[in-house]
Amino acid sequence: MQALPAFDEMFGTGEFYDARSPEGVTTAYRAIRQWLADSPQELMAARRAQAELFFRRIGITFAVYGDAQATERLIPFDIVPRILTRREWTRLERGLKQRVAALNMFLADVYGAQEILKAGIIPAELVLMNPAFCLHMVGRQPPGGVWVHIAGIDLVRTGPDEFFVLEDNARTPSGVSYMLENREVMLKLVPDLFDQVKVAPVETYPEMLLETLASVSPRKQRGSHPTCVLLTPGQYNSAFYEHSFLADKLGIELVEGSDLFVRDDIVFMRTTEGPQRVDVIYRRVDDGFIDPLVFEPTSMLGVPGLMSAYAAGNVTLANAVGTGIADDKAIYSYMPDIVRFYMGEEPILANVPTWRCREPESLMYVLDRLPELVVKEVDGSGGYGMLVGPHAPKATIAAFAAKLKSNPEKFIAQPTLALSTCPTATDGGVAARHVDLRPFVLTGADGVRIIPGGLTRVAMTAGSLVVNSSQGGGTKDTWIIDD
Amino acid sequence: MRIRVDYRTVYQYASAASDVLQLLRVQPAGHEGQHIVSWRIDIDVDGHLKRAEDAFGNITHMLYPDGPVKTLSLHVVGEVDTVESHGVLSGGHEPLPATVFLRQTELTRPDEALRALGRQVDTGDALATCHRLTSFLYEQFSFDPDVTHSHTDAAHAYALKAGVCQDYAHVFVSVARSLGIPARYVSGHLVRNDGFVTQPAAHAWAEALVPDLGWVAFDPTNGMCATQAYLRVAVGLDYRDAAPVRGARRGGGAETMNVAVTTTATGPNQQQGQIQTQA
CATH class of the missing domain: 3.10.620.30 (C8orf32 fold)
Structure with a gap:
């Protein structure tokens, strides 16, 4: 694959790696640069082997759809950490808070007074006709007024100060278990490096998540803690490992739909000591499957009556039902306007310029420039069904053009961004690989909590821009260090 | 016209079914052409009916029997005065755009x-x-x-x-x-x-x-x-979205259901119906 000229987070340019050149190393990477210089290739290889062993022992796996060989396999982990300085992070953090606040206000509005539709900022039918706009939430407000308790905001970088939001994940974002595991492994692997560099801790995430969930409990009890559970679709779900890992770290029960039942609009968990009332459900089951009485009637993953308990205000679901309208790719292109409308200020984090193929002029532009663009399905995720123009053969582009013409409203297009690169350990030595960053933003009734850093995803193939783990991408530990 | 509706739905399970619950949409709401005179829902087992309203403004009831049930009978009876409007609906509750x-x-x-x-x-x-x-x-x-x-x-x-x-x-x-x-x-x-x-x-x-x-x-x-x-x-x-009953249960084996709906025009004639609606 042809490499795009990209910003390298260690050297500042994307030209060539020269491990001997001491010049031009960014502040962030000074210690890492030295560490890499002091580590011969055999030592790096030994560390990689050791890291793999740690992960095998932990058993972190990820089921990959469409991979008949193995339903589960190890996600590649890169032992070279990705570094951001405190100064860089502080700006990102402000931008993330602003963005997630706007997402929550947008949801409260579209399911409430619909001021943003009345003001003509977003075409009403784009929201009202959208399958992600859940009619059952119209006129309702979730406990504590919080819709997106857990947000994963995907950021990409193209220059020293150029960060863009690639997409918002407001439904059931995953990946935080990798953030936690990666740090655990790095602490074991290179403890001395942590002595030299002051790295912001991420270990407090489970505690912060539990506080967030407790803050939105519908029952305000004295003395006792609300009962929170994690609802998983079960062991065949691609993220089941994460569900079980998180439930364990949070110290809450991991339940499947059949472990819960609803009586008199109250949710109970079956336990050996009898039914126990449930206050907050951290659910990793999609909207359409959570209650067969209201949504997909054949779903075995949900809890019959859950929506009645929810509507009665007796249980909190995190995230709320209907948040998919906020991270819909068709809505994404309106995010800068959404931020301005609710926050009354300019967005701190920029959007990637986006063409909405539903608009005829944009469609013509996109069809003319397909080989340069990235085209995504409006309701797709995980890197499935997208076209990366510069890397696609002509036949693929032609086939995609036909799909675009027949269903333009299903697609958006963006320029192919030269994602920043980071030093990454490969079989052929340390080399530059493209990365993105998914920070996790927690919103409770009592405020916003953000763990410094997040999950860095890395495209392990030279020149590749696709970082999704479902497409063979790997992960890195992410360090926020004092400047 | 005064319409009287009277029906009984009987569920019978091969063995006792637990965690039976039903989302019912069996009670009409009024509008200008439809005045609800009386409406009752009765069940023949111990349990609760929780009334709510759904996204479309329909009146819903969640039926929660207290324990496992072998048979369950739902009896709905009501009277409604309707006015001829040639199908044009007015004065209805419209929570959705x-x-x-x-x-x-x-x-x-x-x-x-x-x-x-x-x-x-x-x-x-x-x-x-x-x-x-x-x-x-x-x-x-x-x-x-x-x-x-x-x-x-x-x-x-x-x-x-x-x-x-x-x-x-x-x-x-x-x-x-x-x-x-x-x-x-x-x-x-x-x-x-x-x-x-x-x-x-x-x-x-x-x-x-x-x-x-x-x-x-x-x-x-x-x-x-x-x-x-x-x-x-x-x-x-x-x-x-509008189904009279959506239910769930655990166990119980085969389910048989009998429903007979009786709708009759009774009582006051059309003119009296109009007078009642205007009142």
Whole structure:
């Protein structure tokens, strides 16, 4: 694959790696640069082997759809950490808070007074006709007024100060278990490096998540803690490992739909000591499957009556039902306007310029420039069904053009961004690989909590821009260090 | 017209079923043409009925029996005064913007044949188009309770050109929406004028949003607009949203269900009905 000229987070340019050149190393990477210089290739290889062993022992796996060989396999982990300085992070953090606040206000509005539709900022039918706009939430407000308790905001970088939001994940974002595991492994692997560099801790995430969930409990009890559970679709779900890992770290029960039942609009968990009332459900089951009485009637993953308990205000679901309208790719292109409308200020984090193929002029532009663009399905995720123009053969582009013409409203297009690169350990030595960053933003009734850093995803193939783990991408530990 | 509805649904399980719960949409809300005189829901087991309102403004009840049940009987009885409005609905509770009724669903999504039907009946005028569509379905479809199921979609029913009132209604809303006319599914009861008072199931029809008139009820199964003989109970995007009962249970083995709906025109005549509504 042809490499795009990209910003390298260690050297500042994307030209060539020269491990001997001491010049031009960014502040962030000074210690890492030295560490890499002091580590011969055999030592790096030994560390990689050791890291793999740690992960095998932990058993972190990820089921990959469409991979008949193995339903589960190890996600590649890169032992070279990705570094951001405190100064860089502080700006990102402000931008993330602003963005997630706007997402929550947008949801409260579209399911409430619909001021943003009345003001003509977003075409009403784009929201009202959208399958992600859940009619059952119209006129309702979730406990504590919080819709997106857990947000994963995907950021990409193209220059020293150029960060863009690639997409918002407001439904059931995953990946935080990798953030936690990666740090655990790095602490074991290179403890001395942590002595030299002051790295912001991420270990407090489970505690912060539990506080967030407790803050939105519908029952305000004295003395006792609300009962929170994690609802998983079960062991065949691609993220089941994460569900079980998180439930364990949070110290809450991991339940499947059949472990819960609803009586008199109250949710109970079956336990050996009898039914126990449930206050907050951290659910990793999609909207359409959570209650067969209201949504997909054949779903075995949900809890019959859950929506009645929810509507009665007796249980909190995190995230709320209907948040998919906020991270819909068709809505994404309106995010800068959404931020301005609710926050009354300019967005701190920029959007990637986006063409909405539903608009005829944009469609013509996109069809003319397909080989340069990235085209995504409006309701797709995980890197499935997208076209990366510069890397696609002509036949693929032609086939995609036909799909675009027949269903333009299903697609958006963006320029192919030269994602920043980071030093990454490969079989052929340390080399530059493209990365993105998914920070996790927690919103409770009592405020916003953000763990410094997040999950860095890395495209392990030279020149590749696709970082999704479902497409063979790997992960890195992410360090926020004092400047 | 005063309409009296009286029906009993009996569920029998081969063995006791636990965690039985049912989401009921069996109680009508009032509007200008439909005044609820009385309405009762009785169950023959210990338990609770929790009343709520759904997204479409329908009155819902969650039925929670206290323990496992072997048989469960639901008895619904009520009286409603209706006024002739030639299908035009007014004074109804509309919590959702009309645009959402342009959404197709799994049960209404049109295939090429349904789109073609849309082009065939389209007159450019929503009211005339809906009348043509209603007449077309009445004439071209045959009522046949044995060829479709509760999960049959509009495209499948149209390919068969046969089905029950649910299928007629799904085809109607599918085609209307494909032409940009907001349309919705209605479940309710109909007093038949052919002498039958006991019917195997309740009735279903459709409403379309017509400029200047608002929502107008069309019954493609009977080839006409709704009259005062129609009692409107619940609406939704399709059958699933408006179904009288959606239930769940654990265990219980085979379920048998008996339902007999009696709808009769009784009591005060039409004129008295109007007087009561105005009062």
